[in-house]
Amino acid sequence: MKLSLHALSGRHPAASPGACPALKRLSLEVEAGEQLAVIGPSGAGKTTLLQLLACALKPDAGTLLLDGQNPWQLPTRRLQQLRGTLFLAPQVPPLPPRQRVVTSVLAGRLPQQGLWSSLRSLVYPTGIAQADAALARFDLSDKLFARVDRLSGGERQRVGLARALLSRSRLLLVDEPLSALDPARAAQAVATLTAAGRESGATVVATLHDVPMAVQHFPRIVGLREGQLVFDLPAWRITPDLLQDLYAQEAQPGPAPALPLDEPQPRAVPMNCR
Template structure:
């Protein structure tokens, strides 16, 4: 899916109507099948950007085009169909606590199913094998029939990501998918998401606080600061100086990897649960 933002501004989804804009006159173009990591300090506008791209938040100014169409100028039925081609994975997955994991994962297919099939799946899930396969890619298939409220925070986050693998969405929007994961699980999750997006030929936009992980797995990096794009570059061109400037007021220690050199790809065996 092609994305075009022309001078787009917007407030955070949880902000009051009188709050200042979290995103300020952003211009951006993303081509179909691209994989982009959005990095930047807390409060930079990353979550607001994803919600605008997901048509969950209407811009306060400017124009959003998805495949050349302004979603907010379409009839309601067209907007619903367009949202069905998008998948937004929030940082905290909206999983009903009493729901079984298998049902939560299969919900990723709901926008592409009829009403009768969707209701029937709530009683007797269809596609159990597909859900199991998706969970296995995040090493959490042993929780297939567990209740969501009995999962750890990291397990919930991986279940939420597994939903994306069953979606037929052409645009995957993932907000901080690593916040509850240890380093090995985080690497596994990012590798799985990027591979799945390539397999689907879907566009992937992910916000990440883990800068080395973003540089390792994403070809294009957007640095966002104070609601504006500080840089938009191939990962190989993102220097330590640019990152120091991006996070200048965060008081962060030096990044743990030598960003001047390519980050080696690590293959982490995942055997324990």
């Protein structure tokens, strides 16, 4: 799915009507099948961006086009159909605590199913083999029939990502998927997610606080600060100086996040501010 953002502005989902926009006049072009990571300090507007791309929030200003269509100019039925081709994985997956993992994973297919098939799947899950295969990619096959409330926080996050693999969506939007994962699990999760995106041809946009992980796994990096675009660069052009500028206003200042040690050191470039 191709994304076109022109001077897009929007408020955080929890903001009051009179609050300042969390995202301010952002312009981006993302080609179909492209993968990019969005980084920046807390409050930079990353979650608001994903909510706008998911058509969960209506922009305050500017234009959003998904494959050339303005979703907010579509009839209600067509907007619902468009939303069925998008998948938003929040930082805390909305998994019913008493539900079995298999049912939670198969819920990723609900937008493509009819009402009767959806209701039947809640009682007699169909597609168990597909759910098991998706969980296996995150080393969770042994949790197939476990209850969600018996999972750790990291396991729940991985179940949420496994659900994304079954969604058949053309746009995968992932918000901070690594917050409850140890480094090894985090690397596995991001590698699996990006590989699945390449296999299906889906566009992938992920927000990450782990900058080395973003640079290692995503070819394009977008930096946001205070709702505005700071840079939009290939991963190999991200330098410590750029990161120092991006995170300079964090509440607890410190050294810029280190780049992966096994990556060649990129040459310094001027910051592309817009």
